[in-house]
Amino acid sequence: MLVSPDKLRESPFMGAPPYLGSTVPDPLTHTLGVTGARCVLVRGLTAGGGWALRFPAPGRLKVHAVLRGVSWLMVDGDEHPVLLEQGDAVAFGGGLSYVLASDPSVPPQDARALLGTSPQLFAHAGDEDIAEVVSVGAHFELNTAGEDLLLQALPPVIHLSRAGEEAPALCWLLDQMLREMSSDRPGADGVAEYLSQLVFAHVLRACLDGSESYPAGWLRALADERIAPALRLMHADPARPWHVTELARAAAMSRSVFAGVFTSVAGVPPLTYLHRWRMRLAEQTLLHKDTPVSELALSLGYASESAFSHAFKRATGVAPKRFRDAARVSRDRGEVERAVAAAFGGDAGPGG
Template sequence: MARMDVLTDVLETVRARAAWSVTTTALAPWAVEMDANGGAVWFHAVLEGRAWVRAGAESVELETGALVAFPRGDAHALSDAPGSTGAARARFSGRQAPPGSRPIGGSGARTVLVSGRIELDDAQASPLIELLPRVLVLPGGISARAPWLAPALSALCAETASRRAGSISVAARLGDLVWIHMVREHLASLDAPAQGWLAALGDRQIGAALSLIHADPAVAWSVQELASRVAMSRSAFAARFTKLVGEPPLHYVARLRMQKAATLLREGQATIAEIAESVGYDSEAAFSKAFKRALGSAPGAYRRKRRHSGFPEAA
């Protein structure tokens, strides 16, 4: 498995369970407030005009074409100017999509926003979220590099407003596109990191070990076997892996197995026994115990819950 395929593999394990977005036309003065929603990603795209986004004490100006996201669902606000006392204040909270395509504010300068929320499956179990800042600003997020993004956002807004059969599933897949685009654009903007999971991926020997693990997490990997495969001593490999990745090698293997199993439970038809075997467990009971310890529910309960979840349709 190539190094960048490891990143692809990680992206595949963090999928959108549900998503919604709405278009807001705002005339200055205006403000939009978003409540904290842990486990979900808030995002905003500026299609026309400009806006200011504030999270805590920090404010950032967004021009036309900018995309901003909050990977950990932190509370924040957007407005026409820092500290704006808007003539109208819209508030978004919870899993319910608000009515879309409505004007807010006064009679001044016009801004058009697409605002939305993407709920991710088991994002806390992935190294990916830790790579991202609490506030992810992409000045050229809607750019010539991604001519499909604006139509995708438009389609997501349409599916949010639709009550057609399957709209929740379609919206989730569109949410995947938006999420992956934001992650790729952010990672492409980074200089070579000195530490962390990305630094591990770029390290010749630890990156090779990650590739081996992701290529076949069901293998009964040992620290000695991984160290030998990348031409390192056991102790040096364990220390370097832990320093760069942030956890010991076999902890990483166990977590990856649970991510793979969760994906199979959500999206496949295999039995729990078959899934247990596919991620390296000889016993369904041992797998079920490990899965519940990692994700908080037994495999069967997890499958039932995930297959019947989604955001309510827009009001």
């Protein structure tokens, strides 16, 4: 089922970041807003007997939770099937196709063909009289900044065991989302919206737990306690002309040691990180708010609209006003295309 874009409003997790004139609790909370993440599809899958479904690459972040039973996950390019047990969850980066099955030896059928004949919230695979497996899947769309920050830094597949901290929460949240979407209770759409935000937050938490093995970049920076004090300062007051010495002092390091540690973890020097963060904030504000460019420039620490416009164009290749116009046209067109695709069963992926 497609979640209507009109029902997904701005929040502390999604939509435009609340940095203008406010404080930021922590970098992760702030970054959740900058990704522009929103749940665009939630569906369930029941299955029984011998069954197998091949899913195309989602093309976006996707979360799958096993609510009952067990199934096998086979990701293209990986010769080792993974047994998913009740209470397990999986986060897909979006770039690989995969198969869900009762047994790795069962020939898979095309998941999209099944979904085309299953307009209900749940689709069923295998024996019609058996429902040994119940799972839920949710697709999350990210803006360009979110894809740059998250999808490029994540491994293609993350298996979250039921024994971990995040999988139980994800299973409960996805189950509740389906219940809300299938009910006529007052406030169901709003509840589903907030639940979807919590799903995304738990996925990011799970990602941060394993970020030591990721390449240098945003995720490793957020998870590194050594540079956390400096990140909090930059996120809380991005307009301030921070000096490396100040940031190093906050992290209780010498200037040279801090600069080396920060660069090795984040992949860029501290002030480059700050500059890129300002550009992310600018992109989100231009997309979601009608803030005048002159006001936005001052809020991000630029002495003039001209200085900000030059910096923004160097970073994005387009001037701020043109970016705002083009992004909004693209967003509106994308929402129409998603709605049409969902209506005709062309943009679907149940519990995978």
